[in-house]
Amino acid sequence: MNKSPISTAVQRVDSHGKTSxxxxxxxxxxxxxxxxxxxxxxxxxxxxxxxxxxxxxxEGYYYVDHRDIPEGGENCVAMxxxxxxxxxxxxxxxxxxxxxxxVGPDRSRILQIMDSIEVEYEDLEPAVNIDEALALKGGPxxxxxxxxxxxxxxxxxxxxxxxxxxxxxxxxFESGAQEHVYLEPQAxxxxxxxxxxxxxxxxxxxxxxxxxxxxxxxxAAEDVRVRQTVTGGGFGGKEHYPDVxxxxxxxxxxxxxxxxxxxxxxxxxxxxxSKRHPSRITLRTALDSDGRILGMQLDTIxxxxxxxxxxxxxxxxxxxxxxxxxxxxxxxxxxxxxxxNTVPADAFRGFGAPQGLFAIEMHMSQIAQELGVDEDExxxxxxxxxxxxxxxxxxxxxxxxxxxxxxxxxxxSDYDRKRRSxxxxxxxxxxxxFVQHGSGFTGSGERDIIKARVRLRRTExxxxxxxxxxxxxxxxxxxxxxxxxxDVMEIPYTEVQLLNTNTDLTPDSxxxxxxxxxxxxxxLLQEGARKLKARANEPGPIEVxxxxxxxxxxxxxxxxxQGDAYPSFGWGVTCIEVQTDPVTLEAGVTGIWAxxxxxxxxxxxxxxxxxxGGIVQGLGYAQIEKLESSNGRxxxxxxxxxxxxxxxxxxxxxxxxxDNPYPYGPSGAKGAGEVxxxxxxxxxxLALQHAFDLPLRRIPVTPEYILEVKKHAxxxxxx
Amino acid sequence: xxxIRFTLNGREVSTSAHPMARLIDVLRxxxxxxxxxxxxxxxxxxxxxxLKDGRIVNxxxxxxxxxxxxxxxxxxxxxxTDRGRxxxxxxxxxxxxxxxxxxxxxxxxxxxxxxxxxxxxxxxIRTAISGNLCRCTGYAMIVDxxxxxxxxxxxLW
Numbered sequence: 001m002n003k004s005p006i007s008t009a010v011q012r013v014d015s016h017g018k019t020s021x022x023x024x025x026x027x028x029x030x031x032x033x034x035x036x037x038x039x040x041x042x043x044x045x046x047x048x049x050x051x052x053x054x055x056x057x058x059e060g061y062y063y064v065d066h067r068d069i070p071e072g073g074e075n076c077v078a079m080x081x082x083x084x085x086x087x088x089x090x091x092x093x094x095x096x097x098x099x100x101x102x103v104g105p106d107r108s109r110i111l112q113i114m115d116s117i118e119v120e121y122e123d124l125e126p127a128v129n130i131d132e133a134l135a136l137k138g139g140p141x142x143x144x145x146x147x148x149x150x151x152x153x154x155x156x157x158x159x160x161x162x163x164x165x166x167x168x169x170x171x172x173f174e175s176g177a178q179e180h181v182y183l184e185p186q187a188x189x190x191x192x193x194x195x196x197x198x199x200x201x202x203x204x205x206x207x208x209x210x211x212x213x214x215x216x217x218x219x220a221a222e223d224v225r226v227r228q229t230v231t232g233g234g235f236g237g238k239e240h241y242p243d244v245x246x247x248x249x250x251x252x253x254x255x256x257x258x259x260x261x262x263x264x265x266x267x268x269x270x271x272x273x274s275k276r277h278p279s280r281i282t283l284r285t286a287l288d289s290d291g292r293i294l295g296m297q298l299d300t301i302x303x304x305x306x307x308x309x310x311x312x313x314x315x316x317x318x319x320x321x322x323x324x325x326x327x328x329x330x331x332x333x334x335x336x337x338x339x340x341n342t343v344p345a346d347a348f349r350g351f352g353a354p355q356g357l358f359a360i361e362m363h364m365s366q367i368a369q370e371l372g373v374d375e376d377e378x379x380x381x382x383x384x385x386x387x388x389x390x391x392x393x394x395x396x397x398x399x400x401x402x403x404x405x406x407x408x409x410x411x412x413s414d415y416d417r418k419r420r421s422x423x424x425x426x427x428x429x430x431x432x433x434f435v436q437h438g439s440g441f442t443g444s445g446e447r448d449i450i451k452a453r454v455r456l457r458r459t460e461x462x463x464x465x466x467x468x469x470x471x472x473x474x475x476x477x478x479x480x481x482x483x484x485x486x487d488v489m490e491i492p493y494t495e496v497q498l499l500n501t502n503t504d505l506t507p508d509s510x511x512x513x514x515x516x517x518x519x520x521x522x523x524l525l526q527e528g529a530r531k532l533k534a535r536a537n538e539p540g541p542i543e544v545x546x547x548x549x550x551x552x553x554x555x556x557x558x559x560x561x562q563g564d565a566y567p568s569f570g571w572g573v574t575c576i577e578v579q580t581d582p583v584t585l586e587a588g589v590t591g592i593w594a595x596x597x598x599x600x601x602x603x604x605x606x607x608x609x610x611x612x613g614g615i616v617q618g619l620g621y622a623q624i625e626k627l628e629s630s631n632g633r634x635x636x637x638x639x640x641x642x643x644x645x646x647x648x649x650x651x652x653x654x655x656x657x658x659d660n661p662y663p664y665g666p667s668g669a670k671g672a673g674e675v676x677x678x679x680x681x682x683x684x685x686l687a688l689q690h691a692f693d694l695p696l697r698r699i700p701v702t703p704e705y706i707l708e709v710k711k712h713a714x715x716x717x718x719x
Numbered sequence: 720x721x722x723i724r725f726t727l728n729g730r731e732v733s734t735s736a737h738p739m740a741r742l743i744d745v746l747r748x749x750x751x752x753x754x755x756x757x758x759x760x761x762x763x764x765x766x767x768x769x770l771k772d773g774r775i776v777n778x779x780x781x782x783x784x785x786x787x788x789x790x791x792x793x794x795x796x797x798x799x800t801d802r803g804r805x806x807x808x809x810x811x812x813x814x815x816x817x818x819x820x821x822x823x824x825x826x827x828x829x830x831x832x833x834x835x836x837x838x839x840x841x842x843x844i845r846t847a848i849s850g851n852l853c854r855c856t857g858y859a860m861i862v863d864x865x866x867x868x869x870x871x872x873x874x875l876w
Contacts, residue, residue: 009814012816014816015807016807016811017819018818018820019798019819019822019825020795021752021754030751182818183758183818184758184818184820185757185758231818233817266764474855609855612859613817613857614857616858617857639761639764640761644852646858648849650857653857
């Protein structure tokens with residue numbers, strides 16, 4: 001790549017302490033008089049709660065539930081909506097919902113007492129999957145139709161396209177739930193510090209917690225302090241979910257007045273925390289007699305679980321990303337986020353895009369196969385370009401370097417030769433996936449909802465302090481933020497101090513998610529640093545603030561969902577090579593190559609870490625991370641059952657970057673954390689399709705699923 | 720109750736914890752060895768790795784009654800040695816650390832490997848850390864960090 005000096009890797013500021021054990025995570029803080037908490041949880045997917053019988057508690061033990069919410073408060077976890085209850089009171093809507101919290105000094109004693117708490121239920125008929133929910137089994141869970149959100153979009157003239165079609169190709173593609181498995185489980189501690197209620201949390205979004213706690217207590221936001229502790233991974237799982245734990249914990253802390261630690265045991269974390277939305281996406285494509293695409297219909301359904309959480313926005317991203325990197329002249333899209341009596345699904349790296357991209361990549365290849373043309377060349381022909389119209393009738397605002405990315409990946413992987421020499425169905429396979437990922441919040445979310453603000457200070461002692469609320473969760477932001485400011489100030493990055501873990505000290509620059517920390521907030525830091533630098537000659541301390549401003553050419557109508565859904569995009573080409581076993585139908589990944597346009601890397605090693613980790617997590621999603629639900633309960637709730645990739649599962653990744661500086665990103669950087677994930681699942685599944693010569697339609701692609709498809713293929717029906 | 724005696728990072732210590740108490744809890748709560756992390760509590764993730772008589776074990780599935788007379792080394796103990804510093808430097812140079820929650824266990828696995836094999840190849844490294852799960856890195860940069868550690872600490876193992 002054309003290396004800019006800022007891209008040159010530096011040593012991460014957090015490396016030493018995390019390796020030596022000096023760095024403390026939430027569970028490593030022992031406060032005097034600290035108590036421990038466990039959640040009493042529902043064991044029904046849908047039921048009335050008739051009574052909760054708590055035995056007489058020994059001294060120093062407390063049971064906390066909805067009745068302890070102070071007057072003026074509300075039994076809710078305020079996120080985008082307020083439907084998620086802090087404590088299930090008379091109704092429970094999913095297995096594992098919090099009913100109460102048991103608090104006391106001895107953890108094993110708490111477990112004993114938990115066993116003797118009895119909950120009396122009157123069972124109701126649950127709707128535990130998309131079909132049952134759409135059929136309103138047991139009556140609606142949400143509203144009158146079980147839809148948390150519905151989207152209808154039209155681009156061009158899809159009716160005319162389908163009326164003219166010489167041929168229509170249709171496919172339905174499904175993806176499963178995925179658990180984040182951040183290595184540090186959910187962990188929070190409630191305390192009073194200087195008389196102020198303080199929630200310490202392993203979290204991506206300290207201000208989200210502050211908001212939900214304050215709303216539930218009926219307090220002003222400023223009356224709650226949230227401190228982020230060093231966070232052992234998030235991937236979206238610590239975006240909103242910590243709110244769900246923080247509210248009951250805050251109620252307990254307020255009632256008891258002592259420090260209370262709540263750390264989820266892994267089994268509980270696997271069973272009750274939010275997952276990636278399962279999806280079912282049907283694509284229909286109208287083709288003319290020459291095999292050219294006239295138009296497409298998209299029907300996207302995501303399983304949102306029992307409460308809304310972020311599902312509305314996840315659905316938006318799934319649909320807005322639903323035609324991938326392709327310029328399709330006419331499109332009709334219908335999207336639904338469906339309420340089911342299951343654990344609410346929420347953010348997970350990619351946020352709807354991986355589901356949409358898996359479906360469109362599989363479908364485009366399906367069309368090519370049915371037409372008997374080359375899958376890659378067919379897809380390449382429809383690549384979007386600068387100013388191409390998007391599915392929301394906005395435009396692609398930047399140079400699209402997909403062809404360059406493709407060439408780079410082909411060179412790295414020796415793709416053309418391998419693709420030719422691996423006979424279809426011959427046991428070896430290699431395939432490509434093309435992806436895009438909008439950086440930052442959807443639509444005008446950055447301007448109208450987040451309104452990010454950062455502060456920079458030069459102190460009396462000439463130290464540069466940076467205040468933002470985007471936090472280190474492993475992705476390297478503590479290092480990259482320092483680098484961005486240091487680069488402007490022309491000082492070593494180690495001389496920049498970062499304050500980002502305490503809501504009393506930092507302005508709200510928004511959550512740590514959506515590939516926005518570097519691309520959006522990093523730009524504010526760069527511009528703020530420029531202001532600070534311009535005033536360098538002034539004596540004494542200086543403070544500057546920088547607020548988000550939407551790039552001028554962006555147009556968005558939040559009501560109609562029309563316009564530019566994202567101000568910039570990351571782009572990627574991922575290539576996966578597999579070797580399969582004809583007897584066991586197992587697949588081994590033998591090669592991984594990828595190229596990305598993320599604007600410009602702030603730090604090459606940090607980005608390599610994102611690429612490597614993102615692709616391996618994506619391969620886990622595609623291949624081994626099976627999370628099945630039976631009657632509304634997850635079947636894999638230990639790490640022996642829910643397996644994530646080990647060091648032996650996937651080979652090292654050979655990747656490269658193509659520079660394409662973005663004018664509103666720091667040093668040209670765009671978001672990188674999610675686009676790196678998106679391509680693995682479709683590339684892997686397409687490679688398997690090539691190796692087995694079977695039409696694969698869902699992930700994870702387990703040997704059992706391949707066997708099922710193989711049996712079906714003996715009596716082939718038109719897919 | 721009888722005291723259970725063992726060696727912890729070179730120091731003779733004892734505990735009066737119940738013999739069935741989990742070793743991880745005793746190390747963390749009593750001896751404040753918080754570099755020993757609990758990631759799963761079922762012996763799957765390796766975040767609680769320590770060395771017991773030179774062999775890597777998961778301290779979350781050991782009862783403290785089983786360590787009478789044993790020599791234990793935690794991440795803190797290893798980090799304080801020249802070898803530990805070489806591991807740390809190798810990781811830092813390779814950019815091996817992201818969220819860090821698995822890294823103390825990884826460092827223990829690295830120490831265990833390099834004691835047996837001071838110049839491991841890629842496959843030997845991947846095998847040695849296959850009991851230590853990492854969700855951030857995809858492992859390649861940790862593998863690189865271990866290679867660098869072996870070079871930086873050449874002669875120490």
